Amino acid sequence: MEQGVLSRINGPDDLRSLDRSELSELANDIRHLIIDTVSRNGGHLAASLGVVELTIALHRVFHSPDDKIIWDVGHQCYAHKILTGRRDLFPRLRQYGGLSGFPKRAESIHDAFDTGHSSTSISAALGMCIARDMQGKHYKVIAVIGDGSLTGGMAFEAMNHAGDLKKDLLVILNDNKMSISPNVGALSTYLNRIISGQFYNRMKREIEMVLRSIPQIGTHMVKMAGRLDEAIKSLVVPGIMFEELGFKYIGPIPGHNLMTLIDTLEAVKRFQRPVVLHVLTQKGKGYTPAELKPSAYHSASPFIVESGSFKLQKDKGQPSYTQVFSQTLIKIAQQNSKIVGITAAMPEGTGLDRFAQVFPERFFDVGIAEQHAVTLAAGMACQGLRPVVSIYSTFLQRAYDQILHDVCLQNLPVIFAIDRAGLVGEDGPTHQGSFDLSYLRPMPNLILMAPKDENELQHMLYTATLYEGPVAIRYPRGNGLGVSLDETLSLLPIGRGEVVRRGEDLTLIAIGSMVSPAFTAAERLADEGIRAQVINARFVKPLDRELILQAARRTGRLITIEENVLPAGFGSAVLELLEQEGLWSSVRVRRCGIPEQFMAFGPRRALMEELGLSETGIVSVARQMCSLEESAVGCWKEPF
Ligand SMILES: Cc1ncc(C[n+]2csc(CCOP(=O)(O)OP(=O)(O)O)c2C)c(N)n1
Missing domain, CATH: 3.40.50.970 (Thiamin diphosphate (ThDP)-binding fold, Pyr/PP domains)
Structure with a gap:
């Protein structure tokens, strides 16, 4: 070029x-x-x-x-x-x-x-x-820093400190008036007033009004206001808020x-x-x-320069998990007036933009303020609303204490719709959603689930809205599997998984996005004479103890599969269960997931392949597990 x-x-x-x-x-x-x-x-x-x-x-x-x-x-x-x-x-x-x-x-x-x-x-x-x-x-x-990012509380915490330290x-x-979508909030309005000069004019009007209200001398003083003009101007410098925080604006x-x-x-x-x-x-x-269309080109997929049209039409083919979440939430909210939707500056990304069109008064975009979003939801839940907070897995990390202290500790019925859970691909380590199962699993009272496909996502969301406590549902970036969507939403029994394929030799226990490749892997293993049972765990907590223990006792070999880091993840939960039941030495376990590392950027499919989180990877682990045992080479139990 x-x-x-x-x-x-x-x-x-x-x-x-x-x-x-x-x-x-x-x-x-x-x-x-x-x-x-x-x-x-x-x-x-x-x-x-x-x-x-x-x-x-x-x-x-x-x-x-x-x-x-x-x-x-x-x-x-x-x-x-x-x-x-x-x-x-x-x-x-x-x-x-x-x-x-x-x-x-x-x-x-x-x-x-x-x-x-x-x-x-x-x-x-x-x-x-x-x-x-x-x-x-x-x-x-x-x-x-952008005007959108300035809505994040941390920016103010830092300004508060910086103004005090008076550092160089x-x-x-x-300021481009945009976050990903148009920026929101009182701060954004304030910046707009600075830009348009309205801030000064309004302050001047207000000062005049105060002067006029002073009996007898007020009107006279207003006449003198021409002379006062400069003085007022210096009093109401446009960036007064920053000046008050100790910055020169x-x-x-x-x-x-x-x-x-x-x-x-x-x-x-x-x-x-x-x-x-x-x-x-x-x-x-x-x-x-x-x-x-700045929002459409905020994070753009490949496009044709001359026309600006995107090469991958986002809306073609099977719906994305985000779309199914969005349409299901609208459907549920039509029946349940307590439902409100909350986003932290990501209405399009989370699909809540459609909810906002249907229920503008029940939708809240709080700006880039995940911590506030969660505690706001807690407050709403205290007073009888059923808030659904939709935040990407990676950004929910910001609100750890709010989930724990403000929601779970009080056992409040807040629903966390965790989008982009698992690997997200090209945005890389800052954006991979690979930690949420681990950071949420220790939280008492929280129900934690992940759907095997977009149809199950519907039922999980419906189940969550009827549960009297906090629930988190995590689902991946991108399109669903293309399964048909049930018309009627049904209540899933809390803490119950399902057997999706029977087999005697070993059990593949998969969660969320990993159920489908586990199923295909089992079909391939069958061709080689290895009979693999496949369990869709559905719940990371509470675990379906009965189902997992039965599988452990019957097949003696378990492979857990998750799109999450291995430490403290789903596989760890299964190991802990086996330990509690005294089975840890008699059952052979292999955990498949993301190792304890920050995953680089690249196409999601390639990264998953590299980690063995694909049908081929699962087949090879299962094969090894069976063949190594036959030759008595070793045990696949992962150390704690
Ligand atoms: C904690 C957190 N939440 C959400 C996001 C997603 N996000 C990326 S850029 C962006 C908007 C930023 O707006 P602004 O700072 O004004 O920058 P602009 O894109 O307008 O230049 C958002 C919400 C993020 N990166 N970090």
């Missing part, structure tokens, strides 16, 4: 040697490379296109890697990667073994901090400022004007105190389809 000015940039130093007049050409080249690559590999297009000029300006004015630039969430870091020596690797963005879609310290010295989950940048930046000052060093630290810290508020400035950005950053660089620079950008800037 022809790269023009960009072909001369092998690192940030080269950028500083460019003539100012060449910078907008550079911005064009970067945009082309980003659009071309994401159209083929998929990725976070809209956010990255929105900060091309800001990134150029930052690297022109500051000196990475000495100065530290921390990208909140990190999904907007593509231009940063291109400018910091990774231009030629960029076509392998998000490819197995290629460049990560997020900042990675292990990938480059210019990536100051690993990000992926939102609202962490100011805390990390402040930590670096403290370290810098303690070590007597003099570099600059810059956190770039620059926070760039990249500068802005808002236009975020696609390179000269303004560079000049402002040069000026701001001289401050040695906490500063918020408010920069206005447009999501998707420079690619019309993304400008028009």
